[in-house]
Amino acid sequence: MSSDMEQGKIIISSDQFQLTIRRLCHQILENHIHIEDLCVIGIQERGVLLAERIRSELVEMLGDQPFKYGKLDIAFYRDDFRRRDTAIKVAATDIDFLVENKNVLLVDDVLYTGRSVHAAMAALQDFGRPRKIEMLCLVDRRFNRHFPIHANYTGMAVDALDEAYVRVQWKISHGEDRVLLFSGKDQ
Amino acid sequence: MSNSQLSTKHLLGIKYITTEDIELIFKTATEFKEVINRPIKKVPSLRDVTIANVFFENSTRTRISFELAEKRLSADVVNFSASSSSVSKGETLLDTVNNILAMKVDMVVMRHPAPGAHHFLSKHIDANIINAGDGTHEHPTQALLDAFSIREKLGEVAGKNVVIVGDILHSRVALSNIFCLQKLGAHVMVCGPATLIPKHIDKLGVQVEHDVRKALEWCDVANVLRIQLERQDIKYIPSLREYALYFGINKKMLENLEKEIVIMHPGPINRGIELTSDAADSGQSIILDQVENGVAIRMAVLYLLAGKRG
Known part of the structure; x- marks a missing residue:
C-alpha cells in the first residue's frame, strides 16, 4: 500500500477533503430549500462511503435528518453484464421509501464514463418517478464520458488520460481521507 | 477478497459446488429477496438471455418458481413438457435439447426422471444447465x-x-x-x-x-x-x-x-x-417462507450462472 501512495499523486489532501465535503453540503442546502423532499442515495459500493459522509455532515449542519437517505446497488442494472471479463459483485440495496415526486441526489465517488449513473437512473425507476435527479461526485473525470451525463455537484474536476486511475481513500479504511491520481490502471 | 462468481458453469447438484458457491448464492439471493419485495419486482439483468424450462416430469411449484425467477430477471422463457412434445414420438434427450438450443437458447432448466441426465447433457451442449430434479438423485x-x-x-x-x-x-x-x-x-x-x-x-x-x-x-x-x-x-x-x-x-x-x-x-x-x-x-x-425464498434462490442461481465468465 505504501508503494501505491508513493506513486500516486495526491489531488485532494486530507485537509482539503473535509473542506470539499462541507462545500458540497452547503451547495446542496443552497439548492434544496425544501430539504424534506430530498433523497440522498449512495451508489454501492464506494459511492455509499461518500454518501454517508454527506449525510452526517448535513445532519451536523441541520441538527436533524429531514431528508431521506438510501443505498442503491446497480449490479442488476449494469449494461456490461455478460460482456465484461470479470463477474459483477452484488451489494445491498437499502431504500425504504419511494422517490415518487422527490428530488433525488445520486452520490458516487468518481464520475468517469457515466455508465454507473446511467444504470443507477434505470434502477431508480423501480422506486417511483422522481421529480428531479441530480448527481454529486467527489471527482469528475469530465473528458472520459461515454454518456451525456454531468455532475451537479463536483468536489474536483480532473482532466486525465483514459489510462489514468483515481482512487478515493477513506479514513475508516486507509487511516486518512484523500484522493490520489495514478498514471496507470494497473496500479 | 470474497469470490463474486461461481466455480461452475452448471448447477448439476449440490455435491458438485463448493461452500463458497453456496455462500455466494445466499448473498445474491438476499439482494434478490429485497427486489421481489419492491412494488416493481423486476430487474433487467437477463434481458438478452433465453431460458428453456424442459420438464420431462410433472412439476407445479418448481416450474412456476423457476418461471417467475426468470421473468423477474427479464429473461425470455420457453416452456417445454414431455407430455406435449416429440419425446412421446421417440426422440432422444440429446436431440430434443439440441433442437431447442438451435433456436438460440442460452440456459436450460431441466427436470428428468433419470439420475445423471443433466451430467450427460452438460458434456454435449454449450448452454448452462440447471438441475430442477433428476429422478431420486438431486434437487x-x-x-x-x-x-x-x-x-x-x-x-x-x-x-x-x-x-x-x-x-x-x-x-x-x-x-x-x-x-x-x-x-x-x-x-x-x-x-x-x-x-x-x-x-x-x-x-x-x-x-x-x-x-x-x-x-x-x-x-x-x-x-x-x-x-x-x-x-x-x-x-x-x-x-x-x-x-x-x-x-x-x-x-x-x-x-x-x-x-x-x-x-x-x-x-x-x-x-x-x-x-x-x-x-x-x-x-x-x-413452509410458505420456503416458497418465497425459492424464487430468490432461483434468481440468484440463474443470475450467477448467466454472469459466469472464463
Whole structure:
C-alpha cells in the first residue's frame, strides 16, 4: 500500500477533503430549500462511503435528518453484464421509501464514463418517478464520458488520460481521507 | 477478497459446488429477496438471455418458481413438457435439447426422471444447465432454498441439528439437503421406516433414527418429506394410515417438546399423513417462507450462472 501512495499523486489532501465535503453540503442546502423532499442515495459500493459522509455532515449542519437517505446497488442494472471479463459483485440495496415526486441526489465517488449513473437512473425507476435527479461526485473525470451525463455537484474536476486511475481513500479504511491520481490502471 | 462468481458453469447438484458457491448464492439471493419485495419486482439483468424450462416430469411449484425467477430477471422463457412434445414420438434427450438450443437458447432448466441426465447433457451442449430434479438423485435449488430459509429463521446453519423425516429412499430433496446442510456445518439425521431409508446412508455422515419422537427431541429443524407413492413400484409401508400413525407429526407432539423447533416441507403436503394441518399451519412452520425464498434462490442461481465468465 505504501508503494501505491508513493506513486500516486495526491489531488485532494486530507485537509482539503473535509473542506470539499462541507462545500458540497452547503451547495446542496443552497439548492434544496425544501430539504424534506430530498433523497440522498449512495451508489454501492464506494459511492455509499461518500454518501454517508454527506449525510452526517448535513445532519451536523441541520441538527436533524429531514431528508431521506438510501443505498442503491446497480449490479442488476449494469449494461456490461455478460460482456465484461470479470463477474459483477452484488451489494445491498437499502431504500425504504419511494422517490415518487422527490428530488433525488445520486452520490458516487468518481464520475468517469457515466455508465454507473446511467444504470443507477434505470434502477431508480423501480422506486417511483422522481421529480428531479441530480448527481454529486467527489471527482469528475469530465473528458472520459461515454454518456451525456454531468455532475451537479463536483468536489474536483480532473482532466486525465483514459489510462489514468483515481482512487478515493477513506479514513475508516486507509487511516486518512484523500484522493490520489495514478498514471496507470494497473496500479 | 470474497469470490463474486461461481466455480461452475452448471448447477448439476449440490455435491458438485463448493461452500463458497453456496455462500455466494445466499448473498445474491438476499439482494434478490429485497427486489421481489419492491412494488416493481423486476430487474433487467437477463434481458438478452433465453431460458428453456424442459420438464420431462410433472412439476407445479418448481416450474412456476423457476418461471417467475426468470421473468423477474427479464429473461425470455420457453416452456417445454414431455407430455406435449416429440419425446412421446421417440426422440432422444440429446436431440430434443439440441433442437431447442438451435433456436438460440442460452440456459436450460431441466427436470428428468433419470439420475445423471443433466451430467450427460452438460458434456454435449454449450448452454448452462440447471438441475430442477433428476429422478431420486438431486434437487439442488430445493436444498439451497431450504438451507437459506433455515439461516433466515435461526441466524445460521452451522451447528444446527436438522432431521429429514419421511421417504428418504425416493427423495432427491433429501440427498441434496444432506450435501448442502453438511457443507454449511449442520448435523443431519434421517428418520423414517427402515424400508424407506437407503442402506449405507450412514456412510454420508448422517445419523439414522426410526423413532420420530426421538428425532424431534434431538433436532432444531424438522424437514418433513412426502411419501412418494408415484415412485414406489413395490409396497414399502403397510399403509399410509400406519405411516401417519408412526411417522406423522402433529401439533401436540411439537408442544410436548422442550424447545420450539422449526417445521419445513418442500411441498406438496399430504395433510394428515406426514404432517397434520395444525402442525403445518402453526407458527413454527416456515413452509410458505420456503416458497418465497425459492424464487430468490432461483434468481440468484440463474443470475450467477448467466454472469459466469472464463
